[in-house]
Amino acid sequence: MDLNKTLRETEPFNRLPDDLFAEFSQAAILKTFPPDTPIFNQHDPPTGYLYVIKQGQVEIVVTTPGGGQMVVDDRKDGSFFGGTPVFTDEEYTAGARAVKATECYLIPAALLVKAARDFPHIAEYFTRAIFSRVRSLYSDMVAEHAENALVQMDAYPFKKRLSEIMSSPAEFCTPSTGVTEIARTLVKKGIGAILVCDDSRRPLGIITERDLVAKVLASDDPESFAATAAEVMTPDPRTMAPDTYMFEATTFMVQHKIRHLPVVDEGRLVGIVSLQELMKFRSQKSVLLMASIKEAGSVAELTAIKGEIIKIAKTLMSEARSQIETMEILSSLHHSILRRAFELVLEEMLRQGMSPPDIKYCFIIMGSGGRKEMLLDPDQDNGLIFENYPEDQDAAVEAFFVPFLEKLIATYAEIGYPRCKGGVMASNPFWRGRLKEWQAKVGRWVNTPEPQRVRYSTIFFDFMPLVGDPSLGQKLRRIVNREISRFPLFLHFMMNLDYKHKVPLNLLGRFSLEREEEHRGTLSLKQTGSIFIVDCIRMFMLEKQFYAPTTIERLDHLVKLKAFNSETAEHIKAAFEAFTYLRLRNEIALIEQGRSPSHYLDPYALTRAEQELLREAFRAASKLQDSTKRHFNVG
Incomplete structure (x- = not known):
């Protein structure tokens, strides 16, 4: 996600001259936030930056009276957040948390304030209320309900995404890797499956312990031990995105009788989850x-x-x-x-x-x-x-x-x-x-x-x-x-x-x-x-x-x-x-x-x-x- 392109297409920056875009790009800092990491918390003092998401996902969260957190918005590639304190110098009215590994451009507040002197609509945009009155009233009411609710069922499967529970990085091999080397990897790493990927880490197939037993150990072909990954893999494995909720993955895997599920982001392998790991939560009624x-x-x-x-x-x-x-x-x-x-x-x-x-x-x-x-x-x-x-x-x-x-x-x-x-x-x-x-x-x-x-x-x-x-x-x-x-x-x-x-x-x-x-x-x-x-x-x-x-x-x-x-x-x-x-x-x-x-x-x-x-x-x-x-x- 190019910073210049993002700003040119986004209000309130889309009415600014070219020289300012160049100034923003030169001054911006690129920073990476690991998964499930707070970028800033509600009531924190301003960090001095506007955050523009280059790649990733950020949840905007507020703290309920009972001390829990409520997700009130979700920001993805090209979105920005943390802008209001740039002009009010007040503490953050909501927190921001990286859901998955997220890269952000950090634009210095001083540069935004300087630009707003010549283009007042920038300051007007950021000093508006973050949420409409209906959003504010709604958030207050839900927060009160959450504090007072007496519900015993664990909501863990509904709260967690695959990005938070998957094994990452996932083990993978090339199509030409031999089955003997694959077997050694499974034993050494203590895993039940390995992905077969191309040079861009795009999954081509999956090899499980069962594949090795059925297609190599139990085979009558004496040449089976010389086989390659491409010959024994199950091609085109089913995959899911890292922001998929755990309950969705569990249901999907049970329905399709899948034991291992690759997690893929924009076509590239980023992790893997097993049904055995997900079924640790089968005791939960949900x-x-x-x-x-x-x-x-x-x-x-x-x-x-x-x-x-x-x-x-x-x-x-x-x-x-x-x-x-x-x-x-x-x-x-x-x-x-x-x-x-x-x-x-x-x-x-x-x-x-x-x-x-x-x-x-x-x-x-x-x-x-x-x-x-x-x-x-x-x-x-x-x-x-x-x-x-x-x-x-x-x-x-x-x-x-x-x-x-x-x-x-x-x-x-x-x-x-x-x-x-x-x-x-x-x-x-x-x-x-x-x-x-x-x-x-x-x-x-x-x-x-x-x-x-x-x-x-x-x-x-x-x-x-x-x-x-x-x-x-x-x-x-x-x-x-x-x-x-x-x-x-x-x-x-x-x-x-x-x-x-x-x-x-x-x-x-x-x-x-x-x-x-x-x-x-x-x-x-x-x-x-x-x-x-x-x-x-x-x-x-x-x-x-x-x-x-x-x-x-x-x-x-x-x-x-x-x-x-x-x-x-x-x-x-x-x-x-x-x-x-x-x-x-x-x-x-x-x-x-x-x-x-x-x-x-x-x-x-x-x-x-x-x-x-x-x-x-x-x-x-x-x-x-x-x-x-x-x-x-x-x-």
Whole structure:
């Protein structure tokens, strides 16, 4: 990451003359921080530098009242941090910690102050509040919750990344290394596997003790002991990135029956983890839950596992981690349960002598499931894509998939995923079909955007392949983008439908509550809050013709495309996270009371601080709605 290039593309430096960039580059110091190392702590006096990340990852952390640490932001290549004290000379309001080995350019504060005399916008930028008001209120509330939480389950697997637990450097050899030398290395180092890499340390294969036994010791070929690494290795090993969480790696390795997992950063080998090391933590209920999904042999087991998810949610909330991360972790659990249930139903059909026709298909989930934004009690939103098989196969396809899908939807409901009240399920013929039939359907939605079709599209556009051939989902995604590019006015109709609903705040800042009997005296954190953020960000994504699964990933990409500035995006993220936090906490409380979880709550039952946070989050959502309306309005 070149310092000049980074500054030229980053606010507030992008309006400075060339001679200043040269001065910054000449004065900057390049410094490396080892993994899990504090760069500075909250309340430390200023170090006298602005930090620009050349390569690596830095977490911005604040200390909770109970003495723990809460991650409030994550910075990667090209980002900067530590700038506010340069102009205020006050202590750091948050700490910075290197997650992995990180190189930073350190720009002297004196040089920045000098530049700000001629270009005042620099000082104005850094003297703004680090976080928006909604972020500040949210951080205070989560910190208080973390201090008061009484959760006994260890959250270690959710806190640690592979960069923190992997063996590094990992042992590796070249493709021409002999098997005898490899065996000696394994014995000498006391390891169970060695990577085979090219000259750039890019993994080409992996050799385990089992490979040596099966392909050399147990071989009938007398020349086997003369074999090279290239001849006995298992090629193209599965890998993961160093910032992957431990729970993700554990689940992945159990599912794929992998004992050793190379850790790769930008294609280069940086470490290795073994399943044996990860399984040291199998005593923790959380990892047992993750691993047990794949091993579940009945619907009853999956039902019991789903009932345990609340414990994971409570653990994550007590650790004061980002609720966006919490939501993705819960979604990962739900996806695994849904996927395993699909397998169990398919196995039952096969036992009954019913086999699927020889065609490609892709089972998709939509809505919050497709966005990886599921909480504790999501309902079903799913569909099925078939390849364009010949018409004469219709009868065979229907004969298998009609009873299969009816059984699948009933199984999901039995496990605890309610049927969609709107019928958005693959058992409904409307939500399954060949690729060309989906194309025709999407074309009708986009080119004749009646209100009901627009409502369908808002659920459908977030689809994600869950089981089957994902290439069918990719083809359907391209169809969606192509249809919208042909008729961009559709986004105007989508915006109008969304804008008919407003956040539940009146002019005096009081909450507008539901009047219908079922939810009287409450408001919906989903339907009158987070949904506006989800819908608006989706519209911008569709306009820009890219795809990212989660709302936050979409927002981050829109910042890169300059559709939003970073400050606005931070405000939106904080509001979205606040809605998620309050909703998840409410769901947990209702379940513990023996009631069904819900996104409806009485805002006046919240503390004053929580009510103020909710108001600020609603205002942020409303402001996004207004800007989206201006952007997509016609005429």
